[in-house]
Amino acid sequence: MQIYLVGGAVRDGLLGLPVDERDWVVVGADAAAMRAEGYVPADPTFPVFRHPQTGDEYALARREVKRGEGYRGFEVDARPDVTLEEDLRRRDLTVNAMAQGADGAIVDPYGGRDDLDARLLRHVSAAFVEDPVRVLRVARFAAKLGANGFRVAHATHRLMRQMVARGDIAHLAPERLWREMVKAMRAAQPWRFFEVLQRCGALQVLIPQLAAAMGTAGAHGDGPDSPPIAALKRLSRDAEPASQRLAAVLWCCADSPADADRLSAALRADRTTAQLLRRAVSGRALCGAAAGADLEAMFELATLWRAFDAHGDFEATLAVCAAQYADARFAAGLHAAVAAARAVSAAQLRSRGISGAELGSAIASARREAMAGALRDAGLLP
Numbered sequence: 001m002q003i004y005l006v007g008g009a010v011r012d013g014l015l016g017l018p019v020d021e022r023d024w025v026v027v028g029a030d031a032a033a034m035r036a037e038g039y040v041p042a043d044p045t046f047p048v049f050r051h052p053q054t055g056d057e058y059a060l061a062r063r064e065v066k067r068g069e070g071y072r073g074f075e076v077d078a079r080p081d082v083t084l085e086e087d088l089r090r091r092d093l094t095v096n097a098m099a100q101g102a103d104g105a106i107v108d109p110y111g112g113r114d115d116l117d118a119r120l121l122r123h124v125s126a127a128f129v130e131d132p133v134r135v136l137r138v139a140r141f142a143a144k145l146g147a148n149g150f151r152v153a154h155a156t157h158r159l160m161r162q163m164v165a166r167g168d169i170a171h172l173a174p175e176r177l178w179r180e181m182v183k184a185m186r187a188a189q190p191w192r193f194f195e196v197l198q199r200c201g202a203l204q205v206l207i208p209q210l211a212a213a214m215g216t217a218g219a220h221g222d223g224p225d226s227p228p229i230a231a232l233k234r235l236s237r238d239a240e241p242a243s244q245r246l247a248a249v250l251w252c253c254a255d256s257p258a259d260a261d262r263l264s265a266a267l268r269a270d271r272t273t274a275q276l277l278r279r280a281v282s283g284r285a286l287c288g289a290a291a292g293a294d295l296e297a298m299f300e301l302a303t304l305w306r307a308f309d310a311h312g313d314f315e316a317t318l319a320v321c322a323a324q325y326a327d328a329r330f331a332a333g334l335h336a337a338v339a340a341a342r343a344v345s346a347a348q349l350r351s352r353g354i355s356g357a358e359l360g361s362a363i364a365s366a367r368r369e370a371m372a373g374a375l376r377d378a379g380l381l382p
Contacts, residue, residue: 001029001037003058004084004099004107011095014106014116015148024058025099027084034058047078061087085109089125092134093141093156097124115153121145122153132168135160136180139196143187152196160200169205174268177206182270185242191225191232194249209253209263227324228252235323243273244316247280248323254281276313279305280320287321291330293380298337299368307338308367314338333380337371344370 009022026034031047039049039058047060060078063086084099084107091097094115099107106113110124121141128134138152138160152160163169184193194210197203203211214226225233232249246269254260260281264274283304289297306312322331344366346359354362375381 001033002027002084002101004101006088006099007091007096010098010100010106011112011116013100014098014113015145017148022056024056025061025084025087026058027061027082027087028080029060030078030080031060033080034060047076062090063087064090090127091124092128092131092137094122094124095120095141119145119149119151120153121150121156123156123159126159128156129159129163129166129168132163132172133176133180135163135169135197135200135202136172136177139193139202140180140184140187142192142196143184143190146187146189146192157200160202164201164205169202172206174266178268178270181246181267182242185245190236190245191229191249194229194232207250207253207267210250213252230326231323234326235319240319241316243270243276244319246273247277247320250277251280251284251320251324255284257282276316276320279313279317283317283321287324287330290334291325291327293329293333293375295337295368295372295375295381298334298375299341299364299371301334302338302341302367302371308342329380333375333378336374336378340370340374341367 004025004027005022006025007023009019012019031041031049034049035041038052040052042048042050042057047062049058049060050056051058061082061084062076062078063082065075065077088097088099088107088109094110094112096112097108097110098112101107111122115122121138123134138156142150142152181193184190187193194203194214197206198211198214203214210228213228224230228249228251231251232245235245235248250260250263254263254277257278260278261274263269264277269277283301286297286301286304290301302308302314305314305317307314318331318334322328322334325331344363346363349359349362349366372381
């Protein structure tokens, strides 16, 4: 039994990047041998095991033969005679097809180190076209490594376009697309994910509304950013969570809360992102006026987004909508106005003898006055 560190941990270690998780491949063993060593099966249908102490995944070296459609149509051979080179050959990109032995030596049969130096995301073999998930993974690695100068190799881009033309992308499950999107949104340059998919034609199949909003992609990203990409870039200046980044880039794809719900359902979006997108889209009609420092529009937005509710999610919703505007004064003004309105005390109004339905009207009036004062102090109202 020989054990090697493989994949992203080797790649990131050579690049000097933080290693978040470690995956291992085991050569010369079978399931019985792994169990005898104390490893715990992680999947009843797949030869992957967890280390009893660290929880790291240890996979038996395997060959894969394409037998059916999509990314599930593979026959797996994980017998002990499978070599390390055979296992690495089934991987997607050369920079992910390196292994490191216990002595620290790098096993690199497919030129991964050269492609690291050249900053290329290049497929390992022609078998790349057998699994449409690899198109998503290339886009995700472009998002992860784009800040380090990585780009998709021309030959790999051509294969991706061939897969789209052949109809392979239609076999991707929405759940898998969503998982890859979430991972990409946690990367340094999340917009690269959508740009890569747009250029190879996959986005038109996966999220046609977003592809239409992005327009025709230049060969090398020439020209101004489309509105959804510009919004995502603005939101990505800070360490905002994936849910906000996804809602910001999808905001342009829905004209109403019902549209947002349909899109979230089609993409199998998680509940947090779906609710955030719905809330953000619900304020679309008011955002333009609020961006122009319209006091009443700001008050209506604050009320709609439950800015005065302790259990609301005003800040996240505002971040998504503010990302749609190049002028940052919209967010700054609404933040200041809401902070002032939150300081209005119902107890003080009650002490003046105001109660019942009159109290609600008095609170609303006082909040408007407080918001107006904050906007004047910020120079946004005369």
